Amino acid sequence: MDPRSGEVRALVGGREYPPGGGLNRATRGRISPGSTLKPVLVYAPAIEYEGLTPDSIVVDEPLDINGWQPQNWDFRFRGEVTLREAARLSLNIPAVQLLDRVGVERAKAFAERLGIRFAKADRDLTLALGAMADGVSPLEMAGAYQAFANGGTYREPHTITRVMAAGAELKGRSAAVRRAMRPETAHAVTDILQTVVTQGTGTGALIGRPMAGKTGSVELPPDPAFEGLSGNSAAWFVGYTPDVVACVWVGYDRVDPEHYLPPDVNGSTYPTLLWRQVVGAALAGRPVLDFPSPGGGPPVVVQMPAPPAGPEEPAGPAEPTPPALPRIAGLTAAPGPQPGSVNLAWQAEGGDVPAENLRFLVLRGTDADVPADDAHTLATVASSPYLDVLTQPGTYYYRVAAVDAATGTVGEPSAPVAVEVTLEEPGGQGPGDGAEPGDEREPDDGGGPALPGEDGEPVGGGPADPGNGGRPAEGEPDEPERDDGHPAQGEPDEPEGGSPPAEG
Numbered sequence: 001m002d003p004r005s006g007e008v009r010a011l012v013g014g015r016e017y018p019p020g021g022g023l024n025r026a027t028r029g030r031i032s033p034g035s036t037l038k039p040v041l042v043y044a045p046a047i048e049y050e051g052l053t054p055d056s057i058v059v060d061e062p063l064d065i066n067g068w069q070p071q072n073w074d075f076r077f078r079g080e081v082t083l084r085e086a087a088r089l090s091l092n093i094p095a096v097q098l099l100d101r102v103g104v105e106r107a108k109a110f111a112e113r114l115g116i117r118f119a120k121a122d123r124d125l126t127l128a129l130g131a132m133a134d135g136v137s138p139l140e141m142a143g144a145y146q147a148f149a150n151g152g153t154y155r156e157p158h159t160i161t162r163v164m165a166a167g168a169e170l171k172g173r174s175a176a177v178r179r180a181m182r183p184e185t186a187h188a189v190t191d192i193l194q195t196v197v198t199q200g201t202g203t204g205a206l207i208g209r210p211m212a213g214k215t216g217s218v219e220l221p222p223d224p225a226f227e228g229l230s231g232n233s234a235a236w237f238v239g240y241t242p243d244v245v246a247c248v249w250v251g252y253d254r255v256d257p258e259h260y261l262p263p264d265v266n267g268s269t270y271p272t273l274l275w276r277q278v279v280g281a282a283l284a285g286r287p288v289l290d291f292p293s294p295g296g297g298p299p300v301v302v303q304m305p306a307p308p309a310g311p312e313e314p315a316g317p318a319e320p321t322p323p324a325l326p327r328i329a330g331l332t333a334a335p336g337p338q339p340g341s342v343n344l345a346w347q348a349e350g351g352d353v354p355a356e357n358l359r360f361l362v363l364r365g366t367d368a369d370v371p372a373d374d375a376h377t378l379a380t381v382a383s384s385p386y387l388d389v390l391t392q393p394g395t396y397y398y399r400v401a402a403v404d405a406a407t408g409t410v411g412e413p414s415a416p417v418a419v420e421v422t423l424e425e426p427g428g429q430g431p432g433d434g435a436e437p438g439d440e441r442e443p444d445d446g447g448g449p450a451l452p453g454e455d456g457e458p459v460g461g462g463p464a465d466p467g468n469g470g471r472p473a474e475g476e477p478d479e480p481e482r483d484d485g486h487p488a489q490g491e492p493d494e495p496e497g498g499s500p501p502a503e504g
Contacts, residue, residue: 033130038128044148087193121133153178205273264389340389342398344387359405360382362398364396394420
């Protein structure tokens with residue numbers, strides 16, 4: 001979308017277009033948004049109503065809310081952290097604390113001004129983790145984020161600008177436009193989400209111009225059918241520049257033991273890669289814009305594309321010497337916080353690439369010769385470390401190469417480092433397998449305390465015993481199941497529930 005007008009520039013409803021049409025997942029999909037909901041429902045309302053700033057302190061400490069004990073992705077508690085750091089690491093507990101401080105109903109009213117629709121069952125603090133009864137569509141998420149990009153104005157997403165008949169324009173309904181938040185709030189949220197893409201889980205989306213965004217992952221439902229499996233049911237990335245906002249969702253219409261995302265498909269991997277490829281191509285050759293100031297106003301042009309040289313123009317000066325890329329030293333590979341994960345760390349020595357242009361290409365192969373090509377590239381990140389999650393045991397070889405983001409030049413890869421990966425024996429999935437590094441493991445639509453008025457059933461799961469990460473306590477009702485396992489009215493089925501974060 002163009003956040004300056006609300007016009008939809010491109011929309012893909014699926015990988016295939018069957019004869020006669022089919023389900024348009026971009027507009028009719030209803031998927032749990034995971035942590036991509038946090039900026040809309042938690043961060044922005046806390047800034048708008050409670051006067052918080054990116055540097056305000058929130059407390060990351062154990063919580064027990066009527067038996068519900070939310071956890072971070074690594075089961076760690078960090079004490080006092082800034083709002084910026086809580087967003088960068090996608091911490092769950094500070095998000096729950098902030099939603100409680102703002103108030104669920106007031107936060108929902110704020111998100112509704114951004115086009116988000118809630119079900120009657122969406123009324124407790126599990127919303128802070130993106131647990132919604134019905135979910136959202138990718139178009140709704142793109143529409144919500146556009147207000148952060150343009151200084152706080154919501155413009156209804158639309159694909160039709162006018163209708164002509166017999167040479168005259170037909171009068172129709174105008175797309176809704178409303179002030180959704182103060183310009184200062186939009187600027188603060190963008191400032192926080194810029195850190196997410198430069199230093200957090202969204203680095204794979206960087207395209208060499210000002211941008212911001214948020215990742216999200218939704219793990220497999222806590223159903224016996226998924227016992228022993230590791231993976232996710234949905235993966236998201238919503239990112240934006242001053243002139244484009246785009247949402248990527250990766251997943252299945254119906255999640256079952258044969259159709260789910262492996263652990264290496266989470267918000268920080270394929271969604272950011274797809275976003276970078278699509279938006280990078282869309283903005284190629286266009287002016288580089290920076291976001292509006294805290295007081296609002298139009299975007300600021302920071303760089304214009306060079307005009308093509310005419311054939312009669314004299315040859316320009318010699319190309320400047322490209323910056324020297326640093327050498328990768330001390331690459332290590334150690335077991336990560338969950339079975340099948342590998343934590344990579346390294347140092348960069350020498351070189352003269354400016355820090356803001358320096359990136360690192362992470363490569364993986366099954367033999368010592370790991371070439372720097374697309375087939376072996378895991379991710380492009382801004383700094384060490386990097387967490388890789390594998391689904392098959394075996395010996396893997398890793399290399400890291402420095403990249404100059406300004407020119408795309410790739411340096412000499414490091415010497416390969418081998419690591420033997422073993423997985424837990426089947427028969428018991430560890431809680432939260434498949435968490436992406438720095439991201440949360442939120443339930444799909446479960447984990448909250450029981451609320452009255454809903455036929456006595458808890459919303460998305462019952463209270464938990466201490467330490468069981470939000471699963472229903474023994475003797476409590478478990479997650480409600482669908483009556484027929486099929487989506488209603490041709491819409492995708494929504495995976496239910498979720499297990500707690502990965503044990504660190």
